[in-house]
Amino acid sequence: MAWRETLDPYRIWVSEIMLQQTRVETVAPYYERFLLEFPDVGSLARASLDDVLKAWEGLGYYSRARNLHKTAGILVARHGARVPRTVEALLALPGIGRSTAGAIAAIAFGADAPILDANARRVVARLFAVEGDPRSGRVERVLWERSASLVRKGKGRDTALAVMDLGAVVCLPNAPRCRECPLRSCCSSCLRGLQDSIPPKRAKKMIPHHDVVAAVFRRTDGAMFLMRRPSDGLLGGLWAFPSGKRDPGESLEDALRRSLREKLRVRAVLQSEVGAVRHAYSHYRITLHGFLCEMSGGALPAGEGTGWLPGHGEGTFALPRADRMLVEFIHREEGR
Numbered sequence: 001m002a003w004r005e006t007l008d009p010y011r012i013w014v015s016e017i018m019l020q021q022t023r024v025e026t027v028a029p030y031y032e033r034f035l036l037e038f039p040d041v042g043s044l045a046r047a048s049l050d051d052v053l054k055a056w057e058g059l060g061y062y063s064r065a066r067n068l069h070k071t072a073g074i075l076v077a078r079h080g081a082r083v084p085r086t087v088e089a090l091l092a093l094p095g096i097g098r099s100t101a102g103a104i105a106a107i108a109f110g111a112d113a114p115i116l117d118a119n120a121r122r123v124v125a126r127l128f129a130v131e132g133d134p135r136s137g138r139v140e141r142v143l144w145e146r147s148a149s150l151v152r153k154g155k156g157r158d159t160a161l162a163v164m165d166l167g168a169v170v171c172l173p174n175a176p177r178c179r180e181c182p183l184r185s186c187c188s189s190c191l192r193g194l195q196d197s198i199p200p201k202r203a204k205k206m207i208p209h210h211d212v213v214a215a216v217f218r219r220t221d222g223a224m225f226l227m228r229r230p231s232d233g234l235l236g237g238l239w240a241f242p243s244g245k246r247d248p249g250e251s252l253e254d255a256l257r258r259s260l261r262e263k264l265r266v267r268a269v270l271q272s273e274v275g276a277v278r279h280a281y282s283h284y285r286i287t288l289h290g291f292l293c294e295m296s297g298g299a300l301p302a303g304e305g306t307g308w309l310p311g312h313g314e315g316t317f318a319l320p321r322a323d324r325m326l327v328e329f330i331h332r333e334e335g336r
């Protein structure tokens with residue numbers, strides 16, 4: 001893990017944000033590319049949000065990228081372009097919660113700060129046989145106390161890294177490797193045979209599925225019309241085809257015509273379905289149906305918040321995964 005080979009606070013901050021809710025293998029190539037493009041706080045602050053989102057495209061949870069960009073600006077304006085050293089100062093920055101602040105302070109600056117990310121939560125709960133839902137307020141308070149009790153004076157960095165590594169490699173969610181664990185002789189769960197029931201398994205939630213219809217307007221040079229999503233919502237700041245969700249009982253075509261009327265105040269002739277792609281986001285799944293459209297009334301919006309993705313598909317636009325898949329599908333069909 002490249003982020004383990006540095007004590008540079010900027011790099012550690014970037015890695016900790018990327019690792020929130022994302023697996024190490026997924027993060028690794030993004031981390032390398034991101035740092036090549038934005039090697040320090042100043043370059044990140046000077047970059048456009050579009051460039052930052054483009055570098056983040058595919059990593060998901062885009063509010064993290066928006067917050068990194070915003071925070072870089074704050075660091076330049078108020079902290080001399082440096083990542084602050086204390087948990088309190090870190091907590092005041094966008095996108096940094098208590099565990100991330102603890103991890104940055106401990107790893108980058110050697111502070112004796114506890115952490116409690118998803119892996120640490122599991123390790124600490126098992127080590128001290130803390131029963132109950134680790135995300136409930138009461139249990140979480142106990143876990144923070146226990147996590148803090150693990151930190152020896154002057155050993156904050158070692159403790160944070162050890163807990164993280166143990167959770168990533170040994171104390172695995174479904175099959176903890178207790179026989180290989182250096183803590184097995186002092187782990188309450190292991191000694192009492194509770195390691196498979198702590199933390200309790202969460203009931204699987206039904207993941208809803210939505211049919212979403214997208215309008216593909218093309219220029220004669222093959223470029224495709226995109227609109228920027230509102231910055232504060234889901235997939236905020238990304239560029240996407242004009243689209244809408246199909247209501248129950250509605251045909252795909254009617255759903256698209258309605259959405260274009262409601263959102264863009266235009267009428268369009270739907271020529272053909274150019275492709276359909278499926279994608280699972282964190283809390284829902286979609287099938288995105290793309291329809292080649294031609295205007296029949298009104299005019300496509302122009303200017304701020306609108307753009308044309310070049311026919312070859314490259315450019316500076318960061319697209320949600322499903323929209324990117326649809327572009328790739330269209331290009332494959334065209335033999336590009």
Ligand code: SF4
Binds near residue numbers: 123171179
């Ligand atoms: S002994 Fe088992 S349950 Fe306990 S910390 Fe190690 S891997 Fe986890």
